[in-house]
Amino acid sequence: MPAPRPIALVNARLVDPASGYDGPGSVLAASGVISDVLQKPAIEGLSPEIETVDCGGAMLAPGLVDIRVKTGEPGAETKETLKSAARAAAAGGVTSIVVQPDTEPAVDEPSVVDFILRRARDIGLSKVYPAGAATKGLAGQEMAEIGLMREAGCLYVTDVDRPITNSQVMRRAMTYAHGFGVPFAHRPADPSLSELTAAHESEFAARMGLVAGPAIGERIMLERDLALAELTGATLIVDQLSTGDALESLERAKAKGLNVRATVSINHLSFNEIDIGDYRTFYKLSPPLRGEDDRQALVEALAGGLIDVVVSAHAPAPAEDKRLPFDEAAPGAVGLETLLPALLGLHHERRAPLIDLMAAVTLKPARLLGLDAGALAKGAPADLVVCDIGAPVKVDADRLISKSKNSPFDGRSLQGKVMLTLVDGRIVHDARV
Amino acid sequence: MATIALGVDDVRARTFPFPARHFTSAADLDRDALAALLDLADGFVALNREKAKKLDLLKGRTLMNLFFENSTRTQSSFELAGKRLGADVVNMSPRASSMSKGETLIDTAVTLNAMRPDLLVVRHSASGAASLLAQKVSCSVINAGDGQHEHPTQALLDALSMRRAFGRVEGLTVAICGDVLHSRVARSNVLTLQLLGARVRLVGPATLMPVGADRWGAEVFHDLRRGVADADVVMMLRLQLERMTGSLVPSTREYFRFFGLDREKLARAKPTVKVMHPGPMNRGVEIDSDVADDVAISLIQDQVEMGVAVRMAVLTSLAARLDND
Numbered sequence: 001m002p003a004p005r006p007i008a009l010v011n012a013r014l015v016d017p018a019s020g021y022d023g024p025g026s027v028l029a030a031s032g033v034i035s036d037v038l039q040k041p042a043i044e045g046l047s048p049e050i051e052t053v054d055c056g057g058a059m060l061a062p063g064l065v066d067i068r069v070k071t072g073e074p075g076a077e078t079k080e081t082l083k084s085a086a087r088a089a090a091a092g093g094v095t096s097i098v099v100q101p102d103t104e105p106a107v108d109e110p111s112v113v114d115f116i117l118r119r120a121r122d123i124g125l126s127k128v129y130p131a132g133a134a135t136k137g138l139a140g141q142e143m144a145e146i147g148l149m150r151e152a153g154c155l156y157v158t159d160v161d162r163p164i165t166n167s168q169v170m171r172r173a174m175t176y177a178h179g180f181g182v183p184f185a186h187r188p189a190d191p192s193l194s195e196l197t198a199a200h201e202s203e204f205a206a207r208m209g210l211v212a213g214p215a216i217g218e219r220i221m222l223e224r225d226l227a228l229a230e231l232t233g234a235t236l237i238v239d240q241l242s243t244g245d246a247l248e249s250l251e252r253a254k255a256k257g258l259n260v261r262a263t264v265s266i267n268h269l270s271f272n273e274i275d276i277g278d279y280r281t282f283y284k285l286s287p288p289l290r291g292e293d294d295r296q297a298l299v300e301a302l303a304g305g306l307i308d309v310v311v312s313a314h315a316p317a318p319a320e321d322k323r324l325p326f327d328e329a330a331p332g333a334v335g336l337e338t339l340l341p342a343l344l345g346l347h348h349e350r351r352a353p354l355i356d357l358m359a360a361v362t363l364k365p366a367r368l369l370g371l372d373a374g375a376l377a378k379g380a381p382a383d384l385v386v387c388d389i390g391a392p393v394k395v396d397a398d399r400l401i402s403k404s405k406n407s408p409f410d411g412r413s414l415q416g417k418v419m420l421t422l423v424d425g426r427i428v429h430d431a432r433v
Numbered sequence: 434m435a436t437i438a439l440g441v442d443d444v445r446a447r448t449f450p451f452p453a454r455h456f457t458s459a460a461d462l463d464r465d466a467l468a469a470l471l472d473l474a475d476g477f478v479a480l481n482r483e484k485a486k487k488l489d490l491l492k493g494r495t496l497m498n499l500f501f502e503n504s505t506r507t508q509s510s511f512e513l514a515g516k517r518l519g520a521d522v523v524n525m526s527p528r529a530s531s532m533s534k535g536e537t538l539i540d541t542a543v544t545l546n547a548m549r550p551d552l553l554v555v556r557h558s559a560s561g562a563a564s565l566l567a568q569k570v571s572c573s574v575i576n577a578g579d580g581q582h583e584h585p586t587q588a589l590l591d592a593l594s595m596r597r598a599f600g601r602v603e604g605l606t607v608a609i610c611g612d613v614l615h616s617r618v619a620r621s622n623v624l625t626l627q628l629l630g631a632r633v634r635l636v637g638p639a640t641l642m643p644v645g646a647d648r649w650g651a652e653v654f655h656d657l658r659r660g661v662a663d664a665d666v667v668m669m670l671r672l673q674l675e676r677m678t679g680s681l682v683p684s685t686r687e688y689f690r691f692f693g694l695d696r697e698k699l700a701r702a703k704p705t706v707k708v709m710h711p712g713p714m715n716r717g718v719e720i721d722s723d724v725a726d727d728v729a730i731s732l733i734q735d736q737v738e739m740g741v742a743v744r745m746a747v748l749t750s751l752a753a754r755l756d757n758d
Contacts, residue, residue: 143682144683176639176683
C-alpha cells in the first residue's frame, strides 16, 4: 500500500490518557505516525499537500484497543471473518483488536497464530492481534505451545470461556507463561456452579424459570486464580468481572501488589438481568447479566480504577444460534461498533471523567499487552478516532457491519458518533457527510 | 594440562580416609577433601590408561551394587571401578515396582547387611533412600542417585572433567540447563561446583525450576540464550520423555526451540566453551547432535572416563576410612 497523504486533524477536543490532557488541540500525522500534537485548535503554515480535517470540536483520541474479540475465522466464517470484524472495529473507532483463540482449529500452536497475522496484514484495516490458547484445544489438560506462539506474535494466552478447573494445570501454565513474559487471561467462573446455566441466580431468574448460576461461582474461581497469581508471579488478566462480590477479592489482591488486571464487558456496564425481559436471547451472555447492584458496583470499580480495561466481548452469533429458547440459545453479543458510544453513556451520566473512561479502552489495554498504541504521542502509530460525543445514534442491528447482528443495543439510542477512524495515518472509516 | 605419569605409589600416597562413613551427599565433602579426592581420581585416570589396569587396593573387600532403578552407565562404572581395585563385586537389581517402598527397602538392607559387604552402592527412585539405608547397615553406603535428591559421584566426575579441561574449576561460569526440577545431577553439581569456587547458573523453563532455586546461590535464567552467555561450561540435563507432553513443557519442538542447545545458542557462550551432559542424551530435544558430537567442544566422552576414576577414588577413600575404624 502506498503511504497515505499527511493529514492534519484540527479544531478537536484532544483526549489523551497518556499525557492526561483533555482540551483543545490538533494532531498532525504523516508516514503512518503522529508527527505532531498541539494543544491548540489550529496549525499554522500547513502546506497545501496536507489534507486538513476540521473536527469541529469533536473528540480526537487514540483509537480504541479491544482485547477480547471473537470472530468465526478460522472455522465458522458465517458468524464473522477477520475482515468483517476489522471493518466493524474501524466503524466503531477500534483500531486494534485481539481475537480469541477458541476457533476451529484453535489457536494453540504457532502456525495458526501466523495464519491470523498474515490474514490481518492483508486486510489493512484495524489491526488484528491473536491471543493464544493456554492449553491444547482449550481442553484444560495440557499446556499449549505458549513460547512458540509468543514468538509468532500472540499477545496473551487464555482458554476464553472455558475455565481451567485443574489447579495444577493452571499453576504450571501460569508459571510457564510467566517465564516467557506472557500475560495469562482467565474467566473466573467455577464450572461446577455455572455449567449449563443460562442466567444469573436471583429472584428474577427463579420467577422466569431459568436455569441459573450463583454469583459466588465467580468469586470462588477468582480467589483461586489470585492465589495462583501470587504463587507464580504471573500477570493475570481477570476476564470480564460481572459481580460486585468478586470486586472485594480483586481489591485485596491489588492492595497486595499482585500483577493482576481486570476487565469488564461493556454489556455488564450497560445492562442488568431485567433487560432479559421476555426471554430476549440477545441479552443472554456469558457471564450472564447480573443484578443492578452488581452493575452499579462495576461502574464504580471502573470509575475508581479498580477495573482496568473495558472490552466489547464481541461474540458474533448468527440468528440461527439466537432464535432458540433462552436456555438453548448461544450466549454472547456483538459489540465492536457500539463499544465507544455505550461507554460514553457513562460520561454523559457523569459517572466518570471522559479521560478515565477512554483510558480503559486505549492506554490501559495497550500497556497491559505492550502494544505501541493508546497514546497521542509524537512518533506513535497514527491510530486515531474522531468522535462527536454528543451526537445521537440509534442502533439498528440490521445496519451493523458485523456479519452477525446479535446486538443487545438494537433499537437503543446512544450518544457518540464515530466520525473518522485512522489506522497508521490512513482513513479506514469515514462517516463525515 | 600436561599429563604426569602417575604410578600406583602416587595413588597410595594420595589416598586418605574419607571424611565420612558414607557418601550420600556432595555436602559430605569440604573443600579440602574434595580437592584431595579429585587429585586421587587424577591418579586413577593415569592408571586406567595403562594396559594392565588391575590393582589390589581393595583386595578382600566386597562391593555390592544395589540398583533399584536401571542404569547401565552408572552401574557398570561402579562395577569396573570395584573390579579394577581388586574388590569382589556383586550386582543386585531388585525390581522396585514389586516392592512396597520403605519397609521393604529396610528389609532388603538388613538382609544384605548380614552378607557383610564393605561398600554398598545404591540407586533408588526415592529421595533419601541412600540416607535411610546408611542408618540401617554397618558398611559404607554410596549414593548412586536417590530420586530427585542427589548423585554426588556424578558431580565429582563433572568437576574432574572441568578441572582437567580448564586446569581449574574456580572462577568458571557453569550453566546447568534444562530440567533442574527433577535433576539430582543438578543438585549435587550446585553444591560441588560452588565449593570449588565456580559461578553456577541454573537455566530452564519456569515449570522445571525448583521453588526457591534463586536461593541456592546460583543465578536463575528462563532463557537459554541469556543463560549460556559468556559461560565456560554448558551442562545440559536430560528431559524425561514423559515430561514433554504438556504438563510441564508444551512439546518437544517448543522445548528444543527455547531450551535445546544448538550452535546458534552456544555461540553466545565463551569461544572456549565446553559442553557436558550426564547422559543418556535425548538428541534433538535438549541437545543437537551437531554439538554433542563435536569433540572440540564436547566433554561428554571425558565424563564417562572420569566416572570410573572418581568412583575408584571414592571407593579407595571410603575403604581407607573402614581400615581406620
